[in-house]
Amino acid sequence: MTNKLLNIVLADDDEDDRMLFKEAIDEINIRTKLSIFNHGQQLMDYLTLPNIILPNLIFLDLNMPIKNGTQCLIEIRSNPMLQDLCVAIYSTSSSERDIEETFLNGANIYVNKPTNFSKLREVVEKVLQLNWQYHTSNLNKDTFLFRI
Incomplete structure (x- = not known):
């Protein structure tokens, strides 16, 4: 990894999940x-x-109040200024429907929220x-769902 600073954004309405993510x-x-943003509308406003220096x-958590992750993803992909951003869906949902929907709407990767801190740190890293660039160019349903 280079010395370049990575500009990361987390949009998640769960306070504990936000805190653990920051610690990781x-x-x-x-x-x-x-x-860090508490819901999708805050993220989109930002x-x-x-x-702004884009992240x-x-x-992006899926289940948030005001504006959910899927709505944010669709807005990001339809905005010429934002459409090339890398978006990792970060959700407790492992439903095939959510995975399929976010894949079709242009997310780059789908990460299930780990259930313990050490796994979270490992996944985030x-x-x-x-x-x-490589991951996105070879994107298919098998590489979309991130597993460790």
Whole structure:
């Protein structure tokens, strides 16, 4: 990994999940700047601010109030300024319907929220180390669902 600072965004309405995600990021030996949003509308308001430095990667929870992850994903992919952002769906849902829907709507990867902290740290680190250009160019249903 380079010394470049990775600009990471997390949109998740669960306070415990946000806190654990931040702790995992803090423990990983990758230079990051983490911005956290409590729901999808906050995320979209941020992404459309003038002169914003766009994130390298968005971790997007599906089930959020006000604007859910699927709505955000569709907005991101339909906005010419945002459409090339890397979006990792980050959800407790393992439903085939959610996975299929987010794949068809253009998410780059689907990550099930791990159930313990060490797995969370491992998953976040592996996702941050992905070669996104390669991963995205070879995207198919088998590589979409991220497993460790």
